[in-house]
Amino acid sequence: HAAQPAAPAAALPTDTAGWQALTLRDLEAARALLQSQTPIPFDTENPAYPQWLEAGYAEARTRAATVTDQAGAFYTVSAYLNGFHDPHIDLNAIRDLPTAQWPGFIASAKGDQAVVVLSDASGGPTLPVGAEIVGCDGQALPALADARVFPFVLNARLPSDRRRAITRLFLDRSIPFSPAPTRCTVRVGGAEREE
DSSP, rough: OOOOOOOOOOOOOHHHHHHHHHHHHHHHHHHHHHHSSSSSSTTOOHHHHHHHHHHHHHHHHHHHOOOOOHHHHHHHHHHHHTTTTTTTTTEEEEEEEOOOOOOSSSEEETTTTTEEEEEEGGSSSOTTTEEEEEEEEEEEEHHHHHHTTTTTSSTTTTHHHHHHHHHHHTBBBOOOOOOOOOEEEEEEETTEEOO
């Protein structure tokens, strides 16, 4: 048999109502697939699974009412699936999402803080190498990661993902429900300042 050509991709919505309707259809499809193709609804040893199947779905439907674009649609469904905290359940975009915008530096996790390990001032002012980022937007970095990273990607139960989440905090990934920090407390040469 000759390979069949791939079906053309469906047209993307052009307005907010279309994005919200697409998000709701994708959520329903994900939920139906989980109900019919996984043990999640019947897993009595892991009661959080069937609970999240319903509670997470309700939460995602509420979030869907705020969707205005592709990133919002993708990350609404992603938050629902990521809420199972199961590495076997994943969502991948079949169309390009907005490119992450970096802040001019790369930070590595250092305990509950981050340290700048690479800085590129060619795009304007940035943090110097060695600067320690103590917290942002009035929160410690672990709490910020819990609110802005883990609902959408990674697994907060895994130590390696907890470290990775700290480094992801500073990139603007165009997640409408999870903006990059706007103000951070940094320590440079022993002195703290707001950036």
